[in-house]
Ligand SMILES: [Fe+2]
């Protein structure tokens with residue numbers, strides 16, 4: 001059994017960042033004891049060095065190994081230099097048990113739009129050519145439009161090409177963030193799990209801060225959404241040998257608890 005927690009978009013330095021939420025999530029993560037924690041970008045609000053240092057003061061309290069890609073906010077004001085100095089490489093590959101994770105930087109300096117770029121496709125395909133029981137790709141921007149995120153301009157510019165690279169490489173799961181709306185899509189045999197913001201009140205409509213927990217056991221994968229201080233919901237459950245979707249994602253607002261809120 002491998003458990004990977006996926007948090008995204010903490011946005012330390014933003015007036016909407018809530019320390020109490022981040023502190024709670026760190027406590028919940030340390031109680032859960034996952035094998036790894038993936039952070040899919042937007043650690044900061046403006047990419048400033050002090051914001052990175054403030055983020056690290058939180059991240060260093062997470063007991064599990066943390067693997068992080070940058071988001072568009074982290075690349076503002078040449079913040080990607082601080083990312084490289086303080087966080088680590090902007091693209092990486094790591095094995096957690098027999099799970100292979102590959103993370104890339106989809107941000108562009110001072111732009112909100114993202115792209116990976118064809119120059120990186122061979123490297124991505126090569127990392128996934130390594131035999132692994134489960135292959136996970138980590139990226140900040142969306143690969144498919146996410147409902148409830150407004151007019152679509154949040155997918156990477158080369159989403160079609162990249163999707164094809166990933167599907168051909170046998171990727172099972174993509175972990176992404178960016179617009180703070182949790183959602184899961186299935187495309188071919190690949191599941192694309194977008195996380196909400198873990199600790200910011202920059203939320204859309206009735207969505208709430210949350211994060212995802214992926215568990216992999218034998219051939220079975222489960223992705224659950226956890227609300228800090230609250231309960232958790234199943235987002236997707238599937239078998240690698242039988243990738244038919246068994247659990248349909250509820251519409252975003254319904255899944256966020258709007259029915260109860262009304
Ligand atoms: Fe964000």
Ligand SMILES: [Fe+2]
Pocket residue numbers: 042071072073140177178179
């Ligand atoms: Fe973002």
